């Protein structure tokens with residue numbers, strides 16, 4: 153049975169994880185019903201769902217491997233059985249690990265580029281099919297990374313995948329205006345890992361003019377800003393404490 157047609161709905165990938173969960177919970181607090189995807193962390197996903205349903209009872213979760221188009225399509229099939237509108241799609245699911253030139257394995261390239269870039273593209277494509285048919289303005293927010301604009305030696309496939317998403321954001325913004333506003337948020341380093349390497353952290357801090365890491369809340373604020381804005385599309389919002397200036 154479909155949910156209340158007057159309640160705004162957000163589809164977000166990867167909200168079993170850290171930042172995705174924070175964004176989903178904040179949007180639920182703003183009155184959205186949330187449909188989120190998980191991949192390998194079913195237990196954490198269930199925990200996120202329990203929290204979401206306390207705030208916004210019409211929220212749901214669905215398994216999805218964003219590296220596989222069929223899996224994305226199945227997730228959207230599920231979405232269509234549950235909801236009759238899509239106000240906001242957020243492509244957050246992502247993989248991140250170092251890869252060293254000149255010995256990057258094909259499986260690592262495929263893992264990073266398929267999850268991050270291909271997954272984002274096909275999620276956006278499914279979202280716009282629903283959004284185009286609606287008679288109100290809707291939004292897509294892609295989550296990229298400030299490293300999309302930097303030259304990081306150990307992260308070629310990851311940074312290339314995020315640069316690709318930034319370009320896709322502009323293509324979709326132009327293609328689907330004025331009905332769909334499409335923007336990207338590019339976080340710098342966020343303080344999320346309890347078991348992080350403090351020596352490495354100190355090195356990174358030297359490259360952040362504001363001399364601190366970002367918090368999930370900094371990104372949530374950016375999401376809310378874009379959700380409220382009526383005249384921004386094709387933009388990359390960098391939330392990095394000035395990290396890109398180095």
Ligand SMILES: NC(=O)c1ccc[n+]([C@@H]2O[C@H](COP(=O)([O-])OP(=O)(O)OC[C@H]3O[C@@H](n4cnc5c(N)ncnc54)[C@H](OP(=O)(O)O)[C@@H]3O)[C@@H](O)[C@H]2O)c1
Nearest residue numbers: 166168169170171190191192193217218245246297339342
């Ligand atoms: N953390 C940072 O400092 C930072 C900095 C810059 C940009 N970002 C960006 O912010 C976003 C969130 O980052 P995060 O640190 O919160 O990430 P995270 O904790 O690693 O979570 C990643 C999410 O993506 C999902 N995922 C991974 N592979 C997937 C696949 N094949 N199919 C579907 N879902 C998949 C995971 O699901 P399962 O856990 O269920 O497998 C998880 O929900 C990412 O786009 C990341 O690039 C983060």
